Amino acid sequence: MKRKLIAAIGVAGMMVSIAACGGSSSDDDGGKKAGADGFKGQTLTVWTMSGSNPDGWTKTVTEEFEKKTQAKLKIEVQAWNGIQQKVTTALSESNPPDVLEIGNTQTPAYAKTGGLAELGDLKKEIGGAWPDAINAPSVFDGKQYALPWYFGNRVVMYNKKVFKDAGITETPKTRAELFKAFDAIKAKGDAEPIYLPGQNWYFFDGLLVGQGVEPVKKEGDKYVSNMADPKVAAAMDVYKQYQSYSKAPKDKDEATPQQADVFANGKTGAIIAMGYEAGTAIKANPKIKDDIGFFTIPGETADKPEGVFLGGSNFAVAAGSKKQDLAKEFLKIALSEANDGALVKEAGWTPKSEAMQKYAVGQPAAEAAGPAAIKSGGTTPLIAEWAPVENPPNPIKTYMTLVLQGKSPADAAKQVEGELNKRLAQKQ
CATH class of the missing domain: 3.40.190.10 (Periplasmic binding protein-like II)
Structure with a gap:
C-alpha cells in the first residue's frame, strides 16, 4: 500500500475530556504477578x-x-x-x-x-x-x-542519467552546488531541473526548521500567526529559488499530480521526495529503476544538511x-x-x-x-492547537502560492494571518 508519512492531520473533533487512569497491579487487571509467568493468560x-x-x-x-x-x-x-x-x-x-x-x-x-x-x-x-x-x-x-x-524525512530523489548527461559527476553537498547542478541541467535543455509545485508544504516546513523559526508564536496565553517573521520570509526565499527551476504549478501540491509519476517520465532531474516514492515512479515506468538515486538535501554549508520535517x-x-x-x-x-x-x-x-x-x-x-x-x-509546532491549521485549504500553502505569484512575503503573511489565527483559536 502506498503509505503517506504525514503527521498533523486535523484532529479538530477532539473535544472529549478524558480522565487519566493509572495502571493497577492486581492479578486480574494486567498488573504483573510475581514470578516468571506473571502475565500468563493475558x-x-x-x-x-x-x-x-x-x-x-x-x-x-x-x-x-x-x-x-x-x-x-x-x-x-x-x-x-x-x-x-x-x-x-x-x-x-x-x-x-x-x-x-x-x-x-x-x-x-x-x-x-x-x-x-x-x-x-x-x-x-x-x-x-x-x-x-x-x-x-x-x-x-x-x-x-x-x-x-x-x-521518515525527505531527500533529493534524482535521475542519474539526467545529471550525468548535464556533466554532473558528484552529488551536491551544498545548496549552491545543487543550484549549480540545476543550472547545468537547464542549460542542457533536455530535462526540467526539478519538479517542485508551489505547495510542497512539508519541504517548506523543513526550510522553516533550517531557519530556526515556527509559523506560529505565543502571545499571552494563545498562539497566533508568526508568518510575518523575517526568518519565515528567508525560508520562503529559498523555496522560491528552488521553484524557479521548475515548471510545476504554483497553486498545487506534490500529490496533484503525483510528483513521482512526473519523475517517471525520465525528463525530470530531481524531486524532493520520501523514499517510498521511488516505488511509485518505478511502477509507472519500470525502465527508470536503474536511473534513480538519492542524496541528502544539502544546506548552506556542507557540514549541516538542510532542515527537514520529521x-x-x-x-x-x-x-x-x-x-x-x-x-x-x-x-x-x-x-x-x-x-x-x-x-x-x-x-x-x-x-x-x-x-x-x-x-x-x-x-x-x-x-x-x-x-x-x-x-x-x-516538526510542525508541537502544540495541541496546531491540528486544525493543516486542514484544507491550509493557509500556509496559500501563503506559499501568493509569494510565488509575486506578492511580497509581508503582504502574503498579512493576507493569511486572519485564517491562521482563526484555526489556532478553535476549541480542541
Whole structure:
C-alpha cells in the first residue's frame, strides 16, 4: 500500500475530556504477578495503522513478546481514514486498546485530553540515544506521553542519467552546488531541473526548521500567526529559488499530480521526495529503476544538511489501559535497537540515531535521509492547537502560492494571518 508519512492531520473533533487512569497491579487487571509467568493468560491489544508494521518485524516482535511474557499479542490494524475520531472515542472508553500508534505531531492533542499514560521512566530505560528532535514529538507540557516508533524525512530523489548527461559527476553537498547542478541541467535543455509545485508544504516546513523559526508564536496565553517573521520570509526565499527551476504549478501540491509519476517520465532531474516514492515512479515506468538515486538535501554549508520535517508515528499507552505493565514490556521489545533496526531494513524508515545508520546500508533513501534527520530534523509546532491549521485549504500553502505569484512575503503573511489565527483559536 502506498503509505503517506504525514503527521498533523486535523484532529479538530477532539473535544472529549478524558480522565487519566493509572495502571493497577492486581492479578486480574494486567498488573504483573510475581514470578516468571506473571502475565500468563493475558492478551495485550495494540493498534497499528495500515502499512506501518511489516510482516518480518511483526513476526519477530510477536514471538519475542509472547516468549518473554507468556501473554498473547493482538495487533489490530486500523485504516487512516477517520482514525482521529476513532482514537479519541477509544481513549474515552473504559476498555481502550492498550497500546496505540499515533501520528507523531498528533501526540500533543491526545496528551492534552488526559488520554495517554506518562512514559518518562521507560524513555530513560530504552531511548537514551534518541536525538532531541526525534523525541520531541513524544513530549507534551514537559512530560513524556509516547515513544518514537518510526519516522521518515525527505531527500533529493534524482535521475542519474539526467545529471550525468548535464556533466554532473558528484552529488551536491551544498545548496549552491545543487543550484549549480540545476543550472547545468537547464542549460542542457533536455530535462526540467526539478519538479517542485508551489505547495510542497512539508519541504517548506523543513526550510522553516533550517531557519530556526515556527509559523506560529505565543502571545499571552494563545498562539497566533508568526508568518510575518523575517526568518519565515528567508525560508520562503529559498523555496522560491528552488521553484524557479521548475515548471510545476504554483497553486498545487506534490500529490496533484503525483510528483513521482512526473519523475517517471525520465525528463525530470530531481524531486524532493520520501523514499517510498521511488516505488511509485518505478511502477509507472519500470525502465527508470536503474536511473534513480538519492542524496541528502544539502544546506548552506556542507557540514549541516538542510532542515527537514520529521513525519512519522509514536507508540503510546492508553491511560485507561488496565495492562500498563504489560504494555511497557511490549514497548521494550518493539523499540529495542535490534527491532528498530529491522524496521529500517525492512521498511526503509530513517534511522533514529547515528549508531543506527548501520541498519540503513542497502536502503539508499534511508542512508540519504539519516544525516539530515539527526543533524537538522524538526516538526510542525508541537502544540495541541496546531491540528486544525493543516486542514484544507491550509493557509500556509496559500501563503506559499501568493509569494510565488509575486506578492511580497509581508503582504502574503498579512493576507493569511486572519485564517491562521482563526484555526489556532478553535476549541480542541
